[in-house]
Amino acid sequence: MKKFDTALSHDLENGIIDMIQRAQAIVEQGGMYAGGTSYGERLKIVATPWSPPPWMKKPIPGVDKNNVSHASRMDGTATPECLKDGTGPESKYALSWANYFHSFLNAYKSHGIDIWAVTVQNAPVNVDAQWEGCAFSPSSEEEFIMHHLGPILRESYPDVNILVYDANREHAVEWMNYLWRDRNLDEKEENLGSDGDGDRINALDFMDGVAMQWYSDAKPSHMLDGALGTPNMHRVAEMAYFYQKRKEENMKKEEKEREKGLEEQETTKSYNLRHSSIDSTTTGIMDDNDSIMERMPILLDTEATHCSSTGYAIGDIDVSWYRAERNGHAILAQLAAGSNGWIEYNMVLDPIGGPNHVENFCDAPIVAVPHRAQSAVEFQLMPDFEHYQLKEGEVIMGEYETKFTLGSKMGYPP
Numbered sequence: 001m002k003k004f005d006t007a008l009s010h011d012l013e014n015g016i017i018d019m020i021q022r023a024q025a026i027v028e029q030g031g032m033y034a035g036g037t038s039y040g041e042r043l044k045i046v047a048t049p050w051s052p053p054p055w056m057k058k059p060i061p062g063v064d065k066n067n068v069s070h071a072s073r074m075d076g077t078a079t080p081e082c083l084k085d086g087t088g089p090e091s092k093y094a095l096s097w098a099n100y101f102h103s104f105l106n107a108y109k110s111h112g113i114d115i116w117a118v119t120v121q122n123a124p125v126n127v128d129a130q131w132e133g134c135a136f137s138p139s140s141e142e143e144f145i146m147h148h149l150g151p152i153l154r155e156s157y158p159d160v161n162i163l164v165y166d167a168n169r170e171h172a173v174e175w176m177n178y179l180w181r182d183r184n185l186d187e188k189e190e191n192l193g194s195d196g197d198g199d200r201i202n203a204l205d206f207m208d209g210v211a212m213q214w215y216s217d218a219k220p221s222h223m224l225d226g227a228l229g230t231p232n233m234h235r236v237a238e239m240a241y242f243y244q245k246r247k248e249e250n251m252k253k254e255e256k257e258r259e260k261g262l263e264e265q266e267t268t269k270s271y272n273l274r275h276s277s278i279d280s281t282t283t284g285i286m287d288d289n290d291s292i293m294e295r296m297p298i299l300l301d302t303e304a305t306h307c308s309s310t311g312y313a314i315g316d317i318d319v320s321w322y323r324a325e326r327n328g329h330a331i332l333a334q335l336a337a338g339s340n341g342w343i344e345y346n347m348v349l350d351p352i353g354g355p356n357h358v359e360n361f362c363d364a365p366i367v368a369v370p371h372r373a374q375s376a377v378e379f380q381l382m383p384d385f386e387h388y389q390l391k392e393g394e395v396i397m398g399e400y401e402t403k404f405t406l407g408s409k410m411g412y413p414p
Contacts, residue, residue: 327365348367
């Protein structure tokens, strides 16, 4: 942790901090209702790690040399879990990784930026990705939350939501069936942990919701992105409802036992309903469907994009319109199915869907085409390829075709 950049030098230099601060100011200022009341709100920022530092990760077979102590890079991951000594209570690397989360929240808070939620890991099931990654299984994610991330964040940042999973929706049901299984009524306690005082703890105490992405494993690649996931959002929403109902029924049972003067038998800490004003000591818990739905875990679409490249670079206006319509339909369908929100993978990309260090080019709501954005306020232009004499076979990063070729394909005037 000595080398953690608490000053956030990288994020300051490339404008991330400034962008977030300005976005915060706009959202908080908001507007005014007819009666003169401001509807400004807090900007909800979700932070997602893609990889721990290499020294925390197991060597990657086929990439790292034999007999090395750790991975040589953040790209890729060992399987089935990436952290060097696992995620159990004695894992010093899992503890260090959880402390990274804490240091990150501290650093951003020092710049006046509060994080609304963190996901445990981006795409923990995407073990073949060429980009930054760290594999988790449902059980290892549960252990990491229970023994490390959950206790650390709850102590210093109790209002920061912890979202689990964060991968393709088509596997979400399987993942959440495991994490939401009802261990509070299970006599077996092998899945429960213990805090420093000997109290029993449960990973469920720290899970505030589920993050899901719209991609599909179906082949050919990306053809069914956004198409297979909505039924699973319905299923996860239904699971979340019954999970919440079961949790509150357990609380009612405990209340009745206390009222009768029975000795409370506790195997886990009291449930903490952090998304409502009701806690474990409240009597007369409402049990109608609407009120339970209001207190359900967060269900959030955290990543969506069309790949590969952009409609602009492909040179077909029909592709651009098809992608826009599909995106709009997916957003509406997900919100109707129970999602609490939608996050695009990127807000702005260059004409071919970059920059990207592993050439994973994708689309975005805004494609920054230099010759069409020269009058934009404070817009950082791409390299000035218009006035640069290219040599034969030479390209400039971010532009595989000149504006004239792309413009003619898309019907734009020179």
